[in-house]
Amino acid sequence: MTAETKFPVNQNEITSFSKDREEPQWLTDLRVSSLEKAEVLELPKPDKTNISKWDFSTKNFEANVQDDMSEAVKGLIGEADKAQMLMAQKNGVTLFQKLSPELEEKGVIFTDIQTAVKEHSDLVQKYFMQEAVTPDENKLTAEHAALLNGGTFIYVPKNVEVEIPIQAVYTQAGNFGLYNHVLVVAEANSSVTYIENYISEDAAEGAIANIVAEVYAADNATVHFGAVDNLAKEVTTYVNRRGQVTGKDAKVYWALGQMNYGDTVSENTTYLVGEGSYADTKTVAIGRGKQTQNFTTNVVHFGKHSDGQILKHGVMKDEATSIFNGTSKIEHGATKSNGEQTERVLMLSEKARGDANPILLIDEDDVTAGHAASVGKIDPLQMFYLMSRGISKKEAERLIIHGFLAPVVNEIPIESVKDQLIEVIERKVL
Amino acid sequence: MTRPSLKVEDLRVSIEGKEILKGFGIEVKGGEIHAIMGPNGTGKSTLASALMGHPKFEVTEGKASIDGEDLFEMEVDERARAGLFLAMQYPSEISGVTNADFIRSAINANREEGDEISLMKFIRKMDEKMGTLEMDDSFQHRYLNEGFSGGEKKRNEILQLMMLQPRIAILDEIDSGLDIDALKVVSKGINEMRSDDFGCLIITHYQRLLNYIKPDFVHVMMQGRIVKSGGPELAERLEAEGYDWIKEELGIEDETVGQE
Numbered sequence: 001m002t003a004e005t006k007f008p009v010n011q012n013e014i015t016s017f018s019k020d021r022e023e024p025q026w027l028t029d030l031r032v033s034s035l036e037k038a039e040v041l042e043l044p045k046p047d048k049t050n051i052s053k054w055d056f057s058t059k060n061f062e063a064n065v066q067d068d069m070s071e072a073v074k075g076l077i078g079e080a081d082k083a084q085m086l087m088a089q090k091n092g093v094t095l096f097q098k099l100s101p102e103l104e105e106k107g108v109i110f111t112d113i114q115t116a117v118k119e120h121s122d123l124v125q126k127y128f129m130q131e132a133v134t135p136d137e138n139k140l141t142a143e144h145a146a147l148l149n150g151g152t153f154i155y156v157p158k159n160v161e162v163e164i165p166i167q168a169v170y171t172q173a174g175n176f177g178l179y180n181h182v183l184v185v186a187e188a189n190s191s192v193t194y195i196e197n198y199i200s201e202d203a204a205e206g207a208i209a210n211i212v213a214e215v216y217a218a219d220n221a222t223v224h225f226g227a228v229d230n231l232a233k234e235v236t237t238y239v240n241r242r243g244q245v246t247g248k249d250a251k252v253y254w255a256l257g258q259m260n261y262g263d264t265v266s267e268n269t270t271y272l273v274g275e276g277s278y279a280d281t282k283t284v285a286i287g288r289g290k291q292t293q294n295f296t297t298n299v300v301h302f303g304k305h306s307d308g309q310i311l312k313h314g315v316m317k318d319e320a321t322s323i324f325n326g327t328s329k330i331e332h333g334a335t336k337s338n339g340e341q342t343e344r345v346l347m348l349s350e351k352a353r354g355d356a357n358p359i360l361l362i363d364e365d366d367v368t369a370g371h372a373a374s375v376g377k378i379d380p381l382q383m384f385y386l387m388s389r390g391i392s393k394k395e396a397e398r399l400i401i402h403g404f405l406a407p408v409v410n411e412i413p414i415e416s417v418k419d420q421l422i423e424v425i426e427r428k429v430l
Numbered sequence: 431m432t433r434p435s436l437k438v439e440d441l442r443v444s445i446e447g448k449e450i451l452k453g454f455g456i457e458v459k460g461g462e463i464h465a466i467m468g469p470n471g472t473g474k475s476t477l478a479s480a481l482m483g484h485p486k487f488e489v490t491e492g493k494a495s496i497d498g499e500d501l502f503e504m505e506v507d508e509r510a511r512a513g514l515f516l517a518m519q520y521p522s523e524i525s526g527v528t529n530a531d532f533i534r535s536a537i538n539a540n541r542e543e544g545d546e547i548s549l550m551k552f553i554r555k556m557d558e559k560m561g562t563l564e565m566d567d568s569f570q571h572r573y574l575n576e577g578f579s580g581g582e583k584k585r586n587e588i589l590q591l592m593m594l595q596p597r598i599a600i601l602d603e604i605d606s607g608l609d610i611d612a613l614k615v616v617s618k619g620i621n622e623m624r625s626d627d628f629g630c631l632i633i634t635h636y637q638r639l640l641n642y643i644k645p646d647f648v649h650v651m652m653q654g655r656i657v658k659s660g661g662p663e664l665a666e667r668l669e670a671e672g673y674d675w676i677k678e679e680l681g682i683e684d685e686t687v688g689q690e
Binding site: 379380381382383384385386387388389390391392393395396399400402403404405406407 | 482483484485505506507509510511515516518521522524525526527531532533535536539540573574590594
């Protein structure tokens with residue numbers, strides 16, 4: 001048992017923080033009640049990684065940000081003026097946001113969470129940490145609700161198809177504790193693509209990122225959610241991205257590039273509630289240095305004819321340790337459902353540790369399910385083949401690693417972000 | 431530039447402690463096509479793999495050089511850049527790497543930095559060679575050998591040969607698993623390569639391929655070494671009479687390695 005850590009932020013601080021942000025009463029109340037929970041709840045327990053000694057607490061959650069965009073941010077978004085749908089935040093403070101006027105006319109909402117809770121209070125309240133993720137799950141979800149200080153709200157009304165991808169760049173700077181919340185609501189027959197980048201600037205010891213994303217998809221809605229996490233090694237990260245796929249025939253596609261340099265515990269869960277609902281979750285991760293990471297992906301089937309696909313590829317080098325857990329859970333009554341998962345880990349060094357744990361939990365007879373997992377080194381025969389064409393050892397390894405990660409990288413829907421992910425991979429793996 | 435030359439002398443190679451090649455020698459020069467024939471299990475593929483530097487094979491004795499440079503002092507990629515090419519019997523499949531990206535990387539690996547092949551030039555060359563080999567355009571963008579049939583893999587090996595234009599090529603049973611039409615197409619590709627700047631060593635156990643690619647020299651391998659050499663007429667006699675007459679002539683009971 002770890003020492004009972006008194007939460008470093010008290011109720012008065014939370015209340016006045018909420019008041020300063022002119023938040024509606026429901027959110028102030030939620031913060032206060034969550035703060036109480038944060039003091040009693042335990043840390044989440046990701047399978048096979050002990051995080052009980054990880055320090056997720058910080059006092060430093062109130063941002064003091066100059067209104068400037070770093071070169072790194074500019075590189076990610078290209079020319080901001082030309083972007084049609086863009087959000088850039090630093091330590092939770094919005095530096096830039098833009099929504100195309102046509103979409104605004106159609107009722108699409110794309111704004112930072114601070115504005116959203118004021119201008120669309122009822123709508124946000126209806127979804128915010130209600131179903132997909134709730135404050136009472138564990139210490140970190142409770143802290144998240146209590147200290148929420150950044151994020152984005154995206155709302156797509158019925159029958160609206162947002163064709164241009166929505167991009168968001170979140171910068172964590174210094175030793176700041178970022179409590180970033182992304183809420184995506186896709187109403188019936190709507191579609192949207194959202195892609196986010198997390199980057200660090202001058203990261204300092206003690207920095208934390210507590211990230212929650214909730215995706216709600218109604219009947220026949222389609223949501224593509226892409227992410228490139230690239231936080232610095234000083235940042236301890238909890239990231240929980242969940243999909244509540246309640247609609248009939250609704251679909252959620254995840255493409256997650258998890259490239260953090262610091263200790264990271266990540267959960268990505270999709271609840272397939274609607275009949276015929278679909279989840280496709282693709283993850284790539286790289287571990288290097290001495291970082292410890294845990295990537296858990298779950299798809300939970302409630303709806304009949306629901307289909308969940310999990311694909312995770314990880315590359316481990318140096319002394320990095322990573323656990324790749326995957327669970328396909330088919331609940332009783334989810335007849336004709338299908339759950340498939342594949343986890344593959346490529347080890348580049350003797351001292352790296354990687355483990356892939358595919359789990360099928362099936363409480364219904366009339367279903368199909370399958371899993372595959374492997375942990376291995378680069379195949380020497382593949383190396384021989386590539387090198388026999390004159391390609392150097394280093395370049396051959398690079399090709400094999402890129403090839404290994406391609407199934408996920410190729411799913412990133414914005415070219416500039418895909419290129420950036422490739423660049424991040426290059427830098428991290430080579 | 432001088433004519434290419436591959437020279438192998440008294441080569442001995444083992445795999446997992448078992449000696450497969452037992453004193454093999456040959457010299458292949460630019461403009462020449464040599465065929466190495468022989469029944470299964472006589473060390474033909476071992477020769478090909480060992481010369482390229484396959485990690486499983488251990489060279490215990492002997493010499494091999496390309497254009498006078500010691501092959502066994504070189505890493506696999508250096509051997510390739512020195513001009514050696516091996517069309518493999520069982521090429522690896524590499525997921526996520528497209529055929530075009532791979533071949534372009536290989537071409538550029540053989541060129542100086544800053545002198546990379548232009549995209550236009552590459553595409554033109556690729557289109558041309560794929561045309562010769564009657565390969566569908568989609569093969570450019572498919573992952574390297576992944577899901578290719580046996581015959582498609584062989585064509586892809588010859589495509590690489592034509593794209594990379596090595597000085598010396600070893601073709602390891604490039605004809606196995608090919609139907610007659612595919613065999614003709616592949617042969618056409620190889621014949622296009624014929625010049626004084628290109629030497630070729632074809633490993634096969636069927637004479638069939640040699641109907642389409644006329645060899646200058648034919649060698650028979652048994653028990654890990656060349657036991658008989660001759661011209662194209664030797665291949666024809668082997669086709670007609672099999673290998674028994676050679677065994678009889680040389681007093682060999684079992685031609686496979688390790689049976690003497």
